[in-house]
Amino acid sequence: MIGKRSLLFGAVMLLCAAQAFGQISSSPSSALSPPSPYTGSVPQGKATQEVLKIGFSDAIERGLKYNLGLLLSVQGITSARGERWKQLSEVLPNLTTNTTETASKINLEQNGFTKIRLPSSPFTGISPIAGPFGFFDTRAYVSTSLVDWSAIQKVRSASESLRASNFSYKNARELVVLTVGYNYLLSITAASRVETSEAQLKTAEALYNQASDRLTAGTSPQIDALRAKVEFQTRQQQLIAARNDFEKQRLALARTIGLPPGQAFELTEKIPYDKPGPMSVEAAVERAYAARPDFQAAQAQVRAAELARRAAVAEYFPTLSFDANYGAGGATPSHLDGTYQAQGSLKIPIFQGGKVHADTLKADADLTNSRNQLENLRGQIDQDVRDAILDMQSAAEQVEVARSNVDLAGQTLDQARDRFVAGVTDNIEVVQAQDSVAAANDSYISSLFNYTIARISLARAEGIAETGVLNYLRGKSDATKDGN
Numbered sequence: 001m002i003g004k005r006s007l008l009f010g011a012v013m014l015l016c017a018a019q020a021f022g023q024i025s026s027s028p029s030s031a032l033s034p035p036s037p038y039t040g041s042v043p044q045g046k047a048t049q050e051v052l053k054i055g056f057s058d059a060i061e062r063g064l065k066y067n068l069g070l071l072l073s074v075q076g077i078t079s080a081r082g083e084r085w086k087q088l089s090e091v092l093p094n095l096t097t098n099t100t101e102t103a104s105k106i107n108l109e110q111n112g113f114t115k116i117r118l119p120s121s122p123f124t125g126i127s128p129i130a131g132p133f134g135f136f137d138t139r140a141y142v143s144t145s146l147v148d149w150s151a152i153q154k155v156r157s158a159s160e161s162l163r164a165s166n167f168s169y170k171n172a173r174e175l176v177v178l179t180v181g182y183n184y185l186l187s188i189t190a191a192s193r194v195e196t197s198e199a200q201l202k203t204a205e206a207l208y209n210q211a212s213d214r215l216t217a218g219t220s221p222q223i224d225a226l227r228a229k230v231e232f233q234t235r236q237q238q239l240i241a242a243r244n245d246f247e248k249q250r251l252a253l254a255r256t257i258g259l260p261p262g263q264a265f266e267l268t269e270k271i272p273y274d275k276p277g278p279m280s281v282e283a284a285v286e287r288a289y290a291a292r293p294d295f296q297a298a299q300a301q302v303r304a305a306e307l308a309r310r311a312a313v314a315e316y317f318p319t320l321s322f323d324a325n326y327g328a329g330g331a332t333p334s335h336l337d338g339t340y341q342a343q344g345s346l347k348i349p350i351f352q353g354g355k356v357h358a359d360t361l362k363a364d365a366d367l368t369n370s371r372n373q374l375e376n377l378r379g380q381i382d383q384d385v386r387d388a389i390l391d392m393q394s395a396a397e398q399v400e401v402a403r404s405n406v407d408l409a410g411q412t413l414d415q416a417r418d419r420f421v422a423g424v425t426d427n428i429e430v431v432q433a434q435d436s437v438a439a440a441n442d443s444y445i446s447s448l449f450n451y452t453i454a455r456i457s458l459a460r461a462e463g464i465a466e467t468g469v470l471n472y473l474r475g476k477s478d479a480t481k482d483g484n
Contacts, residue, residue, distance in 0.1 A: 038069035038179045041258035052265040056184060059257050060470055063180035064173060066258025073172035080165035084158040090151040093144035100138075101333070105131030136336065139327025146344075147320040153311035160304035167297035174293065174465040181456050181469050183253040188267055189449045190246035196441045197239040204228070204235040204434060207417070211427055224427045231431050238438075271448045272472065276396050276455075284385045284462055291463030292381055298374040305370040309363035315356040318348045381461065388458035395451035402444035409433070409440040 044066055064070060109128040145151060211228035214220030250265075259265065289295060323343045328336035349356070413433040419425045459468030 036069070037072055038067060038175055039252070039256055040068040041066045041255055042068060042071060043258050043260050045260050047260040047262040047264075050264075052259075052263065053268050054253075054257075054265045055268045056181070057470060059184050059253065060177055060180050062257040062259070063176045067176045067180070067256060069179075070169075070172050070176050073169045077162070077165045077169055080158075080162040084155070084162050087151070087154045087158040091145050091148060091155055093142055096141045098137075098139055098141065101134070101136045103132060103134040105129065105133075133331075135329060135331055136333045137327060137329035138336075139325050139329075141323075141325045143321065143323045145319065145321050147318075149317050150311045150314035150319075153307050153314055157304045157307035157311060160300050160307060164297045164300035164304060167293045167300060170293035170466075171297060174460060174463070177465045177469050178456060178460050180253075180256055182453065183249070183256050184267070184269070185271065185449060185452055185456075187246070187249040187253050188269060188271055189445060190242065190249045191267060192271065192445050193242045193442070194239070194246050196438075196445065197235065197242040200434065200438050200441070201232070201235040201239050203413075203437075204232040207427065207430055207434070208232040210417075210421070219423060220427075227431055228427055231434060235438075271445075271452055273399060273448055273451060276392055279389060281386055281389055284389065284458070285382050287464075288381045288385050288462045289378070292461075293463060295374075295377055295381060295463070298370070298377050302367070302370045302374050305363070305367040309360065309367050312356065312359035312363040315352070315359060316349060318346060321345045321347070384461035385458070388454055388461045392451065392454035392458060395447055395454050398447040399444070399451055402440065402447045405440040406437075406444050409437040413437050 041063075107128055108130055113128065208225070208228040208231070211220060211225045215222055215225040250267075254261075254263065254265070321344070323345070324341065326338070326340040328338045330336040413430070413436070416425075416429040416433040420427050420430050455472055456465065456469045459465045459472065462468070
């Protein structure tokens with residue numbers, strides 16, 4: 001097995017850590033792993049009686065439409081776009097209108113006019129109630145920031161964050177392709193194990209029948225028949241487990257690509273294989289730095305953090321703003337007079353209680369973290385590429401050796417059967433040869449799986465998973481054999 005690698009980082013790491021590089025077949029403990037959004041989907045439609053034919057391209061196409069991880073990433077872009085508009089509103093003019101019509105009747109004494117009753121005045125006894133009276137006013141208000149360097153830097157920072165979200169979306173598409181391709185490979189690998197187990201069961205059944213016939217004829221001891229029966233039942237157990245694993249892998253694939261629950265489907269592809277050609281590690285690393293969307297997202301996040309720090313420092317700077325209104329007012333809407341007001345304001349911060357210092361410290365910490373994460377990712381990309389190339393070269397050699405072992409194990413089984421039929425030996429050699437054939441077939445299937453995983457991991461490491469994985473998986477023919 002290929003060692004657990006960090007290529008499938010983030011959400012996909014949760015998937016692969018449980019299955020991919022620890023073991024090919026599923027295990028009960030994998031159900032206890034926390035779910036990743038990339039292993040789920042939003043199923044579309046209802047299950048039909050039709051048996052769908054699902055190839056690599058079909059599965060990836062559905063995954064890029066319905067996979068939950070990608071759908072969540074889309075909303076991340078929407079959220080970043082909303083934050084940018086929020087910051088942009090601080091530097092764009094704000095225009096509002098307000099229309100009011102007021103009717104009023106007031107008590108002057110209640111409002112502080114307590115000496116309106118003058119005993120020596122001929123107007124003694126005048127009521128303190130004023131009104132009713134009314135007025136009408138309609139007005140437009142405009143306010144805008146003329147110079148606010150902090151707000152401008154916040155807009156630029158939000159724009160870089162939006163760019164980072166767009167790169168993260170591209171990265172999410174790559175992870176979807178990787179996850180779907182991985183699950184498809186797991187499924188067809190499980191299918192190959194079922195086919196191999198069925199063939200081994202038939203062989204074990206034929207040998208058991210042969211041993212029973214020899215026992216009946218008196219040419220073989222009972223222990224040979226018992227040994228053959230144990231081997232036959234062992235192969236039955238293996239077939240049951242292989243079928244169960246295959247069905248579980250199909251369910252996992254269906255969840256990943258958004259098939260309706262209960263929808264019947266068939267896989268139309270086999271595990272592809274071709275020998276790798278010569279490859280330059282340095283060139284692959286350079287391609288990865290140029291193409292990896294997660295690396296581009298990290299670079300954009302660093303730029304966003306730099307601009308956010310500038311925005312924090314700019315809170316020390318003066319700001320210039322303009323406010324104005326124009327409208328008409330009067331006692332009634334039919335008798336209006338135009339009025340206006342314009343005001344320019346220069347605000348010079350002197351002491352803000354340490355707020356700017358606090359914002360600057362926080363921005364410094366965020367910037368340092370972003371830079372550290374970028375440099376860590378730079379090193380991780382280099383390791384990802386080198387790991388994938390090493391794994392691919394190693395797995396390719398294992399495929400060749402495993403293929404030869406399948407042939408040799410098959411020849412050994414044929415010779416052991418001939419010796420047993422000829423009465424030269426008992427069936428211990430036959431059982432051992434059967435075990436060797438089973439082990440050789442399993443090793444061959446595993447090496448093919450590992451090689452293909454290394455190929456798609458390299459495409460991911462170089463940042464071309466969406467095109468590279470699909471082209472490879474769709475363009476190569478099956479090299480998987482049953483080993484019979």
